[in-house]
Amino acid sequence: xxxxxxxxxxxxxxxxxxxxxxxxxxxxxxxxxxxxxxxxxxxxxxxxxxxxxxxxxxxxxxxxxxxxxxxxxxxxxxxxxxxxxxxxxxxxxxxxxxxxxxxxxxxxxxxxxxxxxxxxxxxxxxxxxxxxxxxxxxxxxxxxxxxxxxxxxxxxxxxxxxxxxxxxxxxxxxxxxxxxxxxxxxxxxxxxxxxxxxxxxxxxxxxxxxxxxxxxxxxxxxxxxxxxxxxxxxxxxxxxxxxxxxxxxxx
Amino acid sequence: xxxxxxxxxxxxxxxxxxxxxxxxxxxxxxxxxxxxxxxxxxxxxxxxxxxxxxxxxxxxxxxxxxxxxxxxxxxxxxxxxxxxxxxxxxxxxxxxxxxxxxxxxxxxxxxxxxxxxxxxxxxxxxxxxxxxxxxxxxxxxxxxxxxxxxxxxxxxxxxxxxxxxxxxxxxxxxxxxxxxxxxxxxxxxxxxxxxxxxxxxxxxxxxxxxxxxxxxxxxxxxxxxxxxxxxxxxxxxxxxxxxxxxxxxxx
Numbered sequence: 317x318x319x320x321x322x323x324x325x326x327x328x329x330x331x332x333x334x335x336x337x338x339x340x341x342x343x344x345x346x347x348x349x350x351x352x353x354x355x356x357x358x359x360x361x362x363x364x365x366x367x368x369x370x371x372x373x374x375x376x377x378x379x380x381x382x383x384x385x386x387x388x389x390x391x392x393x394x395x396x397x398x399x400x401x402x403x404x405x406x407x408x409x410x411x412x413x414x415x416x417x418x419x420x421x422x423x424x425x426x427x428x429x430x431x432x433x434x435x436x437x438x439x440x441x442x443x444x445x446x447x448x449x450x451x452x453x454x455x456x457x458x459x460x461x462x463x464x465x466x467x468x469x470x471x472x473x474x475x476x477x478x479x480x481x482x483x484x485x486x487x488x489x490x491x492x493x494x495x496x497x498x499x500x501x502x503x504x505x506x507x508x509x510x511x512x513x514x515x516x517x518x519x520x521x522x523x524x525x526x527x528x529x530x531x532x533x534x535x536x537x538x539x540x541x542x543x544x545x546x547x548x549x550x551x552x553x554x555x556x557x558x559x560x561x562x563x564x565x566x567x
Numbered sequence: 568x569x570x571x572x573x574x575x576x577x578x579x580x581x582x583x584x585x586x587x588x589x590x591x592x593x594x595x596x597x598x599x600x601x602x603x604x605x606x607x608x609x610x611x612x613x614x615x616x617x618x619x620x621x622x623x624x625x626x627x628x629x630x631x632x633x634x635x636x637x638x639x640x641x642x643x644x645x646x647x648x649x650x651x652x653x654x655x656x657x658x659x660x661x662x663x664x665x666x667x668x669x670x671x672x673x674x675x676x677x678x679x680x681x682x683x684x685x686x687x688x689x690x691x692x693x694x695x696x697x698x699x700x701x702x703x704x705x706x707x708x709x710x711x712x713x714x715x716x717x718x719x720x721x722x723x724x725x726x727x728x729x730x731x732x733x734x735x736x737x738x739x740x741x742x743x744x745x746x747x748x749x750x751x752x753x754x755x756x757x758x759x760x761x762x763x764x765x766x767x768x769x770x771x772x773x774x775x776x777x778x779x780x781x782x783x784x785x786x787x788x789x790x791x792x793x794x795x796x797x798x799x800x801x802x803x804x805x806x807x808x809x810x811x812x813x814x815x816x817x818x
Contacts, residue, residue, distance in 0.1 A: 329588070332590075333589070334588065334589045334590040335588050335589070336588060336589055337585065337587060337589075337683065338584070338587055338589065338592065339583075380815075405687065405690045405691055405698055406687070406690075406698065407699075407811070408698065410691075410694070410698065411695035411698035411808045411809065411810070411811060412815075413695075414694050414695060414806040414808050415802070415808060415810075415815070417804060418802040418803055418804055423804065428690075428692075429691070430586060430683050430687045430691040431687075432588065432682070432683065436657070436682075436684060437681055439656045439657075439679075440661075440680070441679075443656075443661070443665050444659075444661035444662035444664075444679070445656075446657055447657065447658065447659065447661065448658075448705075448711075449719060451700070451701070451702040451723070452700060452702075452703075453700045454699075459811050459812040459813070468700060468726055468727060468728065471722065471723075472702070472722075472723070472728070475719055475723065476719060477702060477723075551665055551666070552669055555665040555669075557661075557665050557666060559662070559666075560658065560711075561710040562710075564631075564663075
């Protein structure tokens, strides 16, 4: 059963709208219905994207509801934009959409519109810390048992991968972030650690320090934490780079 | 010594120009000088971005030259866009720029304009394979000894991370890709493996199969390879998803 309407799962990138792709803007402009987290409506209004459209918004934790609403509108024949921050495929709604459609045996046309994920945004502000192999991990234990998260962190801490932490901390689990830092210190000694909070927003904050010097209280759910490898350096100009070609002579 | 000109290191995203950000397009439009790999000039011409501008292009392997040329133009007082495919900070030119400026003790104004990296592009085409923790590794042994790459691959193969391989193979090192596959088979058995070749280009190709069934000859330098974890599934609708909330009931 193919429908006339189409579901676009749209990544709007990090805080600043200028980091949205041309495709994402085009899809949001053309969509007949926009489904979003209530917190994003202000951003979409600013771009005039909600004017004259049906807008359906749900709150934090109501992701399944958002997917259901979006699907219902597609089944009515509308083109629908389901909005995600960052990229829809990295801790976003894309997976939920496909699982929901599969579970309900619904065959509708879906397109994932990729966006700049928080790790890339944070890295571009710091310099080039992700210019060699790296790993992205979430410290949220909402879906994954904390023990499994620690086990994974332990395995990668021993490698030479730069480590990017999403959802590093929250008011509910400050102690767990401290536990993760302790584990990292045991495996890596005292590496460079960078925190980018509210990337590309008005209240953006950057902390670059050594792991032993970090105040964990600075880190919240809107922070991205990057832990360097042996290849990671702070240059004299303050930029953080992870060396790819260690031997390269440039002058 | 701060200059009037500014250096923008601009990620133009994957193959399709529509996945470029608004910021990247704006910077390319305003720049007085564009420095790029010769292979990208056709793309930039298509957008009319080279018209009336100074354009400096160098070939494959001349990355340092490109950085030097871009810096010289900034020192003359121009705003310069140094073009990268994907994101400038992921196996891109951003690191080289900062190291060059540091090595030459040059203080010029630099802004990294983030772009959609190949892993995110490939994932958006497949479904949502990166929706849980993942690692990005390059199999290129141009800068890193092959033994170190294998060691890193061995460490992550044992974890539950989805693995994304950049630069998986080339005519020069087909055997090495086969060696990497063998190692992955030993650690993971027969996981789902996806290849996206020429993402978002006219000649885009997708292969989704089991590791044991993959023909390594299909994979080249323009391919991204994604190796699933135990959480990675192929749904009845053909989409690849990596489950984040394994227990979630959706119907």
